[in-house]
Amino acid sequence: MALQTLDIQRRSATTTPSPSVRQTTEVAKLIDISKCIGCKACQTACMEWNDIRDEVGSNAGTYDNPRDLTENSWTVMRYSEVEVEQGKLEWLIRKDGCMHCADPGCLKACPSPGAIIQHSNGIVDFQQEHCIGCGYCIAGCPFNVPRISKKDNKAYKCTLCSDRVGVGMEPACVKTCPTGAIVFGSKEDMIQHAEERVVDLKERGYGKAGLYDPQGVGGTHVMYVLQHADQPELYHGLPKDPAISPMVSLWKGVTKPLMSLALGVVALAGFFHFVTVGPTETHDEEEEV
Amino acid sequence: MAKSSSVLIKRYTASDRFNHWFVAITFILLALSGLALFHPAFFFLTHLLGGGTWTRILHPFIGVVMFAGFAGMMLRFWKLNYITDNDRKWMKQIVDVLANRHEKLLPVGHYNAGQKYLFWTMVVCIPLLLITGVLMWQPYFAPLVPIVVARLAVLLHAVAAFVIIAGIIVHIYAGTMWVKGSMRAMTRGTVTHAWAKHHHAAWCDEVSKRDK
Incomplete structure (x- = not known):
C-alpha cells in the first residue's frame, strides 16, 4: 500500500x-487462538x-x-x-x-x-x-x-x-x-495482555500455553497466544524457530557488498596492470591497431 | 620483421566471430541487468532495459538466447581447450605471464592456459546460470519451485554470475588492452604472423606447417 x-x-x-x-x-496484533471460533x-x-x-x-x-x-x-x-x-x-x-x-x-x-x-x-x-x-x-x-x-x-x-x-x-x-480473539495496540501492551491470557490458559489446563513472538526474526508484530506454545508446528506448520534462511543471509548479506567490491577490484587491477606493466606488443607497430 | 607482419594468419572464421559477438552482446546485457538486481549501487542499470520491471521480464529471455549461443561456442571450441601439462606449467608461471616475460614461457598452442580455464569456467557457469535462472524465472517457472530450492537457486545464480563476470573482465582486458593485436582476431578473423609467433608459437608453427 x-x-x-x-x-x-x-x-x-x-x-x-x-x-x-x-x-x-x-x-x-495479538491473535489468541484459544478464543478463535473460525468464523x-x-x-x-x-x-x-x-x-x-x-x-x-x-x-x-x-x-x-x-x-x-x-x-x-x-x-x-x-x-x-x-x-x-x-x-x-x-x-x-x-x-x-x-x-x-x-x-x-x-x-x-x-x-x-x-x-x-x-x-x-x-x-x-x-x-x-x-x-x-x-x-x-x-x-x-x-x-x-x-x-x-x-x-x-x-x-x-x-x-x-x-x-x-x-x-x-x-x-x-x-x-x-x-x-475478541484479535486485539491490537502497542507491542508492549499486547505482550502484557498475552501474558495475562497465558496465565488464564494455564489455569485451565493448558500447561504449555505461551506467546509466539519468535526472536529468530527479531520478534514479530503479529503475535499468537498458543495453547501449545511448545509445539507451534501443530498450528498448520507454524515454524518453531523461524529465521531468515542462511542462504538468503549469505546472498543478500556479505556476498552482496563483497562481490560488488571484488568486481571493482578486478577491473581496477586490469587498469593498474596496464599503466604499470603495460601491454605486450609484437614488434610491428603498423599492424597493432 | 616487416615480412612477418605483412603475413596474416586465419584464426577465426566469420561464423566463429558471429558466434562470439552474439554471445558477447547478450552477455553484456545480462551482466549489467543482473548486477542491477544484485546490489542497490547498480540498480540504475535497470534503465538499460527500460526499468526494473522490464529488466525482470527481459533478463531471463536474453539468458536463454545467450545459452543457445554459448552452446554453439562450446561445440566449436571444446577440443581446442583440453588442458595439457604445458598448460599446468604455464599457470605456475603466472607471474611471468603477468610481467610480460614471454621468453620464459613454453610455446603456447591455439589457446593459452588462461584462455582455456576461462572457457571451462564458462562451461560450468553458463549452464548453472541457466538452470538456476529457470528456477527463479517469474512468472513462468518460479511458482512451481519449492522455496528452499528457490533460495539455493538465487544464491548459486549470484555466485556463478560473479565468477563469470570477474572472468570476463579479465578476458576483455586481455583482448582489448593487454595483448595488442588480439582484437583483430575476433573482428577481422586474422592475426599477424608476428603476433602468432609471439603469443601462440606452437599454433603458429602448426599452421605454417599445414599450409606449406
Missing part, C-alpha cells in the same frame, strides 16, 4: 536513511476494507477456504485437527498471514528500492508501484507469505492495515472479530 509517510525505519535496496523524523509507537469474519473484513475479491474456489474437504494465501486473500484461516492428548481432539484454528517481522526476510531480499518498507511502528508494507515482480521476497520470507498476482505480477500480502493504523484506527480484522 502506498502511503506518504515520515516514519520509515527501513527501505528495501536502499543504503541511505529514509524519511524517518516521525517516531511512532511499536504496534502489534472467518476477519477474512471478510480484510477483503472488504482492501476492496479486493478472490475467485470462488472449490471445496477441498476442509474448512480452509481459500485453500491458501493468494494475492487477493491476505489472510486465511488454517484449520488443524490434532490430538495432543490421546483421545482428546482439538481443533486449532490459526489466522495465517504476514507476521510483520522486526527483521523482515522479504525486505532483505528485495532488489527494488522502496518496494518494501518497514515503518517505525513495525509494519512491513509492500509498495506495489515499485515492485518489479521478481519474487525475491518469496525466497526471503521465513513464513511463506507473499504472493505474486497473476494479473499484474506484483507481490501482495497483509499490510496490517497500514492505511488505517496510520490514521489511528485498528486493522479491519481486529475491528470485526466477534470474540
Whole structure:
C-alpha cells in the first residue's frame, strides 16, 4: 500500500536513511487462538476494507477456504485437527498471514528500492508501484507469505492495515472479530495482555500455553497466544524457530557488498596492470591497431 | 620483421566471430541487468532495459538466447581447450605471464592456459546460470519451485554470475588492452604472423606447417 509517510525505519535496496523524523509507537496484533471460533469474519473484513475479491474456489474437504494465501486473500484461516492428548481432539484454528517481522526476510531480499518498507511502528508494507515482480521476497520470507498476482505480477500480502493504523484506527480484522480473539495496540501492551491470557490458559489446563513472538526474526508484530506454545508446528506448520534462511543471509548479506567490491577490484587491477606493466606488443607497430 | 607482419594468419572464421559477438552482446546485457538486481549501487542499470520491471521480464529471455549461443561456442571450441601439462606449467608461471616475460614461457598452442580455464569456467557457469535462472524465472517457472530450492537457486545464480563476470573482465582486458593485436582476431578473423609467433608459437608453427 502506498502511503506518504515520515516514519520509515527501513527501505528495501536502499543504503541511505529514509524519511524517518516521525517516531511512532511499536504496534502489534495479538491473535489468541484459544478464543478463535473460525468464523472467518476477519477474512471478510480484510477483503472488504482492501476492496479486493478472490475467485470462488472449490471445496477441498476442509474448512480452509481459500485453500491458501493468494494475492487477493491476505489472510486465511488454517484449520488443524490434532490430538495432543490421546483421545482428546482439538481443533486449532490459526489466522495465517504476514507476521510483520522486526527483521523482515522479504525486505532483505528485495532488489527494488522502496518496494518494501518497514515503518517505525513495525509494519512491513509492500509498495506495489515499485515492485518489479521478481519474487525475491518469496525466497526471503521465513513464513511463506507473499504472493505474486497473476494479473499484474506484483507481490501482495497483509499490510496490517497500514492505511488505517496510520490514521489511528485498528486493522479491519481486529475491528470485526466477534470474540475478541484479535486485539491490537502497542507491542508492549499486547505482550502484557498475552501474558495475562497465558496465565488464564494455564489455569485451565493448558500447561504449555505461551506467546509466539519468535526472536529468530527479531520478534514479530503479529503475535499468537498458543495453547501449545511448545509445539507451534501443530498450528498448520507454524515454524518453531523461524529465521531468515542462511542462504538468503549469505546472498543478500556479505556476498552482496563483497562481490560488488571484488568486481571493482578486478577491473581496477586490469587498469593498474596496464599503466604499470603495460601491454605486450609484437614488434610491428603498423599492424597493432 | 616487416615480412612477418605483412603475413596474416586465419584464426577465426566469420561464423566463429558471429558466434562470439552474439554471445558477447547478450552477455553484456545480462551482466549489467543482473548486477542491477544484485546490489542497490547498480540498480540504475535497470534503465538499460527500460526499468526494473522490464529488466525482470527481459533478463531471463536474453539468458536463454545467450545459452543457445554459448552452446554453439562450446561445440566449436571444446577440443581446442583440453588442458595439457604445458598448460599446468604455464599457470605456475603466472607471474611471468603477468610481467610480460614471454621468453620464459613454453610455446603456447591455439589457446593459452588462461584462455582455456576461462572457457571451462564458462562451461560450468553458463549452464548453472541457466538452470538456476529457470528456477527463479517469474512468472513462468518460479511458482512451481519449492522455496528452499528457490533460495539455493538465487544464491548459486549470484555466485556463478560473479565468477563469470570477474572472468570476463579479465578476458576483455586481455583482448582489448593487454595483448595488442588480439582484437583483430575476433573482428577481422586474422592475426599477424608476428603476433602468432609471439603469443601462440606452437599454433603458429602448426599452421605454417599445414599450409606449406
